[in-house]
Amino acid sequence: MSELTIWAYDWVPDGPRGFVRDLRLRWACEEAGLPYRVESTPFKDRSEEHFKHQPFGQAPWLTDGDLSIFESGAGLLHLAGKSEKLMPRDPVEEAETLQWTIAALNSVEMVSVPWWFLEVSGTKDNGLTGWLESRLDHVERVLKEREWLAASRFTVADLLMADVLRVEKVRAFGDRPATESYVTRITDRRAFKKAHADQMAHFANAD
Amino acid sequence: MSELTIWAYDWVPDGPRGFVRDLRLRWACEEAGLPYRVESTPFKDRSEEHFKHQPFGQAPWLTDGDLSIFESGAGLLHLAGKSEKLMPRDPVEEAETLQWTIAALNSVEMVSVPWWFLEVSGTKDNGLTGWLESRLDHVERVLKEREWLAASRFTVADLLMADVLRVEKVRAFGDRPATESYVTRITDRRAFKKAHADQMAHFANAD
Incomplete structure (x- = not known):
C-alpha cells in the first residue's frame, strides 16, 4: 500500500492556525480511515524543492508513493478516489x-x-x-x-x-x-x- | 451511448460573448471528439428549473443521460473521465x-x-x-x-x-x-x- 504524506508548514503565525489547508487533507484521511503521515516544510524559507511540489509557494501538498499533488482541492479529489466514504461510486x-x-x-x-x-x-x-x-x-x-x-x-x-x-x-x-x-x-x-x-x-x- | 448536452444561455450581452463558460465544455468535447448537443436556457428569466440544475443561477451545466452536473470545472472533469485525450490514465x-x-x-x-x-x-x-x-x-x-x-x-x-x-x-x-x-x-x-x-x-x- 502506498504511503500518504501530507506536507504542512513547520510553523505559521497564530492567526491562520486551525485554518491552514493541510487541515482539509488530515480531515479527509480521518473520515476515510486512510493511514497518513504529516511532514513539515519551512514556512519562512521556501526552497526550490518546495516550489517543485507547490509552484505557488504554498502548502499543503500531498505525496502518495511516487506521486505528488498540490492544491488542497486536488488532494481531496485524489483521496476521494481511494474511498467511497468521501465520494460515492454511483x-x-x-x-x-x-x-x-x-x-x-x-x-x-x-x-x-x-x-x-x-x-x-x-x-x-x-x-x-x-x-x-x-x-x-x-x-x-x-x-x-x-x-x-x-x-x-x-x-x-x-x-x-x-x-x-x-x-x-x-x-x-x-x-x-x-x-x-x-x-x-x-x-x-x-x-x-x-x-x-x-x-x-x-x-x-x-x- | 449517453447523450451529452451542454446547457447555455439563450442570449448574453456583447461583452461576455466568446467568454461564457459553456465554451469550456464545447472546447473539451471538440478536443475529445465526444458528440454533444447544445440547448438554451433563458438569460433574462431564470426559472426554478434553472436553479434546480444550477443553484447559483448561472450557466452552463452539462447533462449526460440522467446525470446533470454544474460548475464548468466539474463538467470538464466529468468529460475528462470519458477521454484520455483530456486526462491521461497514468x-x-x-x-x-x-x-x-x-x-x-x-x-x-x-x-x-x-x-x-x-x-x-x-x-x-x-x-x-x-x-x-x-x-x-x-x-x-x-x-x-x-x-x-x-x-x-x-x-x-x-x-x-x-x-x-x-x-x-x-x-x-x-x-x-x-x-x-x-x-x-x-x-x-x-x-x-x-x-x-x-x-x-x-x-x-x-x-
Whole structure:
C-alpha cells in the first residue's frame, strides 16, 4: 500500500492556525480511515524543492508513493478516489459530489477568500460584499432544503464547503441559520475535531 | 451511448460573448471528439428549473443521460473521465493534470476573476492587484520551463488555464512572454476556434 504524506508548514503565525489547508487533507484521511503521515516544510524559507511540489509557494501538498499533488482541492479529489466514504461510486451521486466540491472552490471561495483578503487589508468599501452576499444566499437556500450537499449523505463536498464557510469573518457575515447549523453540525464530526487538534498541536510544537 | 448536452444561455450581452463558460465544455468535447448537443436556457428569466440544475443561477451545466452536473470545472472533469485525450490514465500524469486543473480554478481564477470584477466595477485602487501579480508571476515561471502544464502534452488543465488567462484585462496585465505565447498557442487549436465560433453564432442567432 502506498504511503500518504501530507506536507504542512513547520510553523505559521497564530492567526491562520486551525485554518491552514493541510487541515482539509488530515480531515479527509480521518473520515476515510486512510493511514497518513504529516511532514513539515519551512514556512519562512521556501526552497526550490518546495516550489517543485507547490509552484505557488504554498502548502499543503500531498505525496502518495511516487506521486505528488498540490492544491488542497486536488488532494481531496485524489483521496476521494481511494474511498467511497468521501465520494460515492454511483455515477449520479459522484457527479453531485464533484459539482459541489468544485462549487466550494470556484463559486463560493472564489468570492469569499478575496472578500476576506480585502477585509483584513482594511479596505474601506469592500467591492466584493454584494457578490459574497448573493453567493452565500444561494448556498443558504440549498441548505434550507437538505442536510447534505450531495448523495443524501456526508461527502468530501460537505467537508470542503464547511471548511470554506467556517472562516470566522465569512461565518459572521449576515444571518443564515441553515448555513450556521450546517457548519456547526459538520465541524462537530470526530474527524474534523481530530484534524483540527492535530494541526494546532503541530504548530504549537514549533513554538 | 449517453447523450451529452451542454446547457447555455439563450442570449448574453456583447461583452461576455466568446467568454461564457459553456465554451469550456464545447472546447473539451471538440478536443475529445465526444458528440454533444447544445440547448438554451433563458438569460433574462431564470426559472426554478434553472436553479434546480444550477443553484447559483448561472450557466452552463452539462447533462449526460440522467446525470446533470454544474460548475464548468466539474463538467470538464466529468468529460475528462470519458477521454484520455483530456486526462491521461497514468496515475502520476493524472495527478499532475488534476492539480493544474484545480490550480486554474482556485489559485489563479480565485484572484483573477474578483480582480477583473473590481476593475470593471471602476474601483480606483484595486486591492487585489499585488496578489494577482504574484499569482501570474508564478505561472509565468512554470511556463518558461515547459510547453504544457501536465503530462508533457495537452490536457484539460491547459484548456482551463488558457481559458482563465485569455480574459482580456488579465492578458493585458503586465508583460509575461511565456504566458502570452502559451495562451496564443493554445487558443490557436482547432477545437478552441470551433468552440469559440459556435458560441458566437449561438448568441448571434438570438439577436
